[in-house]
Amino acid sequence: xxxxxxxxxxxxxxxxxxxxxxxxxxxxxxxxxxxxxxxxxxxxxxxxxxxxxxxxxxxxxxxxxxxxxxxxxxxxxxxxxxxxxxxxxxxxxxxxxxxxxx
Numbered sequence: 001x002x003x004x005x006x007x008x009x010x011x012x013x014x015x016x017x018x019x020x021x022x023x024x025x026x027x028x029x030x031x032x033x034x035x036x037x038x039x040x041x042x043x044x045x046x047x048x049x050x051x052x053x054x055x056x057x058x059x060x061x062x063x064x065x066x067x068x069x070x071x072x073x074x075x076x077x078x079x080x081x082x083x084x085x086x087x088x089x090x091x092x093x094x095x096x097x098x099x100x101x102x
Contacts, residue, residue, distance in 0.1 A: 065097035 031037055057066035069090040076086045 060094050061098055061102050065094045065101065068097055069093045 031040070053070070056070050057063045060066040060069075072093050073086045073090045076089055081089070
């Protein structure tokens with residue numbers, strides 16, 4: 001068992017190192033393709049969304065409360081509310097819905 005742990009850690013180190021170093025060593029010229037540039041531009045946003053959206057509904061006791069907070073947050077941010085206002089409204093929605101639904 002203990003040998004496997006060190007092997008797992010070694011594999012994680014190699015993968016992390018390869019992901020960070022290989023692009024720096026292999027790509028030396030500026031990227032001219034607009035498709036690849038736009039793809040690389042949106043990668044952080046997509047990664048954040050993939051990690052955040054499932055957590056929104058699973059972090060609450062009721063998935064309905066999480067989904068309602070998601071909808072309210074999207075509507076408020078669409079109309080230009082600040083991050084604090086969106087977060088406060090979403091927390092309030094979850095609190096009220098879980099207070100009355102659960």
